[in-house]
Amino acid sequence: MAAGTGFSRSFVLVEDGFSNDGEERSQNSGQLDVGKPPRNLAVVRHSISTATLLTPTDPDLGVVGVKSASDGKSEYTPMIRSGSCAEKGPKEYMEDEHICIDSLLEHFDRTEGFPSLGAFYGVFDGHGGTDAACYVRKNILKFIVEDPQFPGCLKKAIRNAYLKADQAFAENSTVDVSSGTTALTTLVFGRMLVVANAGDCRAVLGKRGRALELSNDHKPNSIPERHRIEQLGGVIYDGYLNGQLSVSRALGDWHMKGPKGTACSLSGEPELQEIFLMEDDEFLIMGCDGLWDVMSSQCAVTIARKELMIHNDPERCSRELVREALKRGTCDNLTVIVVCFSPDPPPWIEIQSPMGHRRSISSEGLHFLKGILDGNS
Template identity: 45%
Template sequence: MCVDKNQVEEGESCEGLEFSENQTERSPDSEKPCMERICENSTTVNSGLKESVDFVPVIRSGEWSDIGGRDRMEDTHVCISDLAKKFGYHSTDESVISFYGVFDGHGGQGAAHFVRDNLPRVIVEDADFPLELEKVVTRSFKQTDTQFARTCDLESSLSSGTTALTAMIFGRSLLVANAGDCRAVLSRLGTAVEMSKDHRPCCINEQTRVKSLGGSINYGYLNDQLEVTRALGDWHLQGMKEIGEPGGPLSAEPELKMVTLTKEDEFLIICSDGIWEVFTSQNAVDFARRQLREHNDVKLCCKELVQEALRRGATDNLTAVMVCFHLELPSKTKVQRTRVHRSISAEGLHYLRSILEG
């Protein structure tokens, strides 16, 4: 059972576009899913096993977004504490599924908003929901993508694309689905565990898949047009997608990763790529833990993460969603890391790289 404890202060607003279960939008202007399953409890014994089995996540969530240095806001997101209830389906406490998503649009807002508004509903309406969630999520990503293609045929002004990253929490299970370069990172006693892989042209596996489907990778771009190799939408771009199989080099099929949550799992960070341009996964976890230890306010922590990204020189749209699994503060656990000898901070390295790249 998951208990939702969203922290939203009355009168507090977000810069940029936002969309969640309890908020209104604000604007500044395959059947066989590719899946990595991790079940840490499978090797736990004796008292440790009992502690893991007894662990019940207490869900608290928050979010913040900012237009950054862009002319328009193309990021959006969604936070739903009870997915079935949201769409009028009955669910017991034991079967509550929480749903969180970040969608980073490109070429317009149409695709990101369409996926945000329709993907959760398509998941719930699938005949196999909620018994076969992995299969349902993969199928729903593709179905939503096809629906958007038909919508664009009727209203061409919506033509655009979006990455999509979702997280679903049910019982002690966490299922992350990703198509694009947003990223989800789990904090496990302060150690960053990446729950998604960035789908960029530099990824060897993605290069192999793209080239097998007739696509090309040149200077970090897919078919000289996109900096991502998986996304929903973009049906207006020639040579990217086809209805049916194999579907073209730009894929809407998400990669899935599932873990069984234990007491050691503190929170999940889901962010658009603007955040990850100036934060490493571990750096983001370290920053978030420090802020939570100061005030234990999940929404404020998201705001501070976005503001820190801006301070570090982020120029893209920025969106951060955080889901905590405890009411208590993160522990003072010291993370053991490989010793690295260096004389410049991660922030300094990013600044130096920005200068060198012009």
């Protein structure tokens, strides 16, 4: 431990088990050696972090201590910062797309209908080419804000936008309608956060070291999706919907869908979850299945929290999550977005020692230790 850190005896320090080799690779889209996909190359867009790098108390510790929990002040206002990273990984083509908009006011250059705090993020994992992922990335936000339910009922507006984007893609003569994409979006509207998901990308909230999943992975073998598929006459072969697709919800893939208005086992309808941001909500991780195939949600939150405590930069944090997934042998494209809700790094988590040799540990501390064990497994 470096001198002058000033930890009291009530802190229990735990080795984190994650390596920082210091090497950083550029993730700019112009430097990706992705080859040529079946159709247009996916345009990988990155949000530049506006974070000021803060010097941690001791960057060499690699530990997380513990501090007090949120005092629950009602006047809490989130401050949005984001960073993203995308790599094609071991696959031949890059078919992921993503979008990061930290300010809806600046993006639309208007104030009507938007709160002072508004942001939008999306991860789109394409398959069968990049046409569907690219189309949805370019149009989904427009469909949301143009919906009659916006902004009065955000969940209805987002649901309608997904279905409209799916149908509009099918009617577009300039694209390959047999390509498809999963779609995971997050709309921050004031202190309201709305996550919509169709597919197997995942959004995970970091809440004082605890991972809180805000979306469900739509895999054909999951019990709710299996029931829905079978009720609609679909079948599952070896984990694949109708023997063709490893996800049960996606936009596009119109060779597997029926005419407009007919029920289909492959659905473009998203599941939605809405939460009210609190002071304990530190950051959000959005990632394609290339991340979650090799990493648990709690492990990702533990890694991200540790990184943010060191450098407080969501861009570097997203790169570290991608790097860790590559080390663990992911077989897919990788796209990760990290959205922070505070200008400050996550606080230390305190493990109290109330009396004698007895020790108690907070729920946050337990989740942190679980993440470490997951990370070393």
